[in-house]
Amino acid sequence: MSIQTHRIITSRVRGVVYHEMKNVVDTVRGNLTVGEFGFDLPFRPLRYFITYHVPEQTTRGEHAHRACAQFLLSVAGQCSVKVDDGERTEEIVLDRPTVGVYIPPLVWATEHKHSLDSRLMVFASLPYDPDDYIRDYDEFLGLVGKSRLVRD
């Protein structure tokens, strides 16, 4: 049996944190990966959702949240998450149940390249609220104090 402890890696995108969760590998009893909310992860969720059977060409997300924080965990299969704070972007591959990414409010996120067997679990800090979504990229840039260079 081997135990890997929880480890975090800060992203170059403001507030985004990549997590390698505690993982217990046991070839006899099976493996177990664990996280404590409010301790390993920075919030206690009020909601979860799972996306599944997402066509490989489909892009999900393409929005930011005003107040809701999220933690994304690829429980099965894999997908890519692109995060963007209006200044820097980063693409993160989630390809095993032991790694996840924390996305704070006011970060634009896009999920794509889902494998056929992808099961992406998202923990959300707040209940569903359509008014919490920022779906317009220019509005997002304004809210984070950036704007596109205007070219005539």
Add this chain to the structure above:
Amino acid sequence: MSIQTHRIITSRVRGVVYHEMKNVVDTVRGNLTVGEFGFDLPFRPLRYFITYHVPEQTTRGEHAHRACAQFLLSVAGQCSVKVDDGERTEEIVLDRPTVGVYIPPLVWATEHKHSLDSRLMVFASLPYDPDDYIRDYDEFLGLVGKSRLVRD
């Protein structure tokens, strides 16, 4: 697109509730299943864990909790959960990401028959505490006010 609403089915085992979670089926964007903690589900978790690569012959669980409540969701693959309140037992198959089972404290639970691709997500109402585990079945029966018939 079709939407199935959240539905609960009471088990014959005390306090155990089977949940069919809200499910949005969308062949273009992919499917999404969702649950709100403290609303659809009776508690806000302080912890999650995922078991994976559990050998098919392996049995996990085989204990009850004194205070911790759990919600089990088979995010990928399938497994069977046997629940036992000291009087009645029931075997529940979790074979898709849209169904789960709530297990209150003082119910003996066993997970077995994991498929090769099984990824079982467990939400727990309390942090890990080894003293919360009841691993002796006779002690469990005593705590729930039952005892085995003594045969000489």
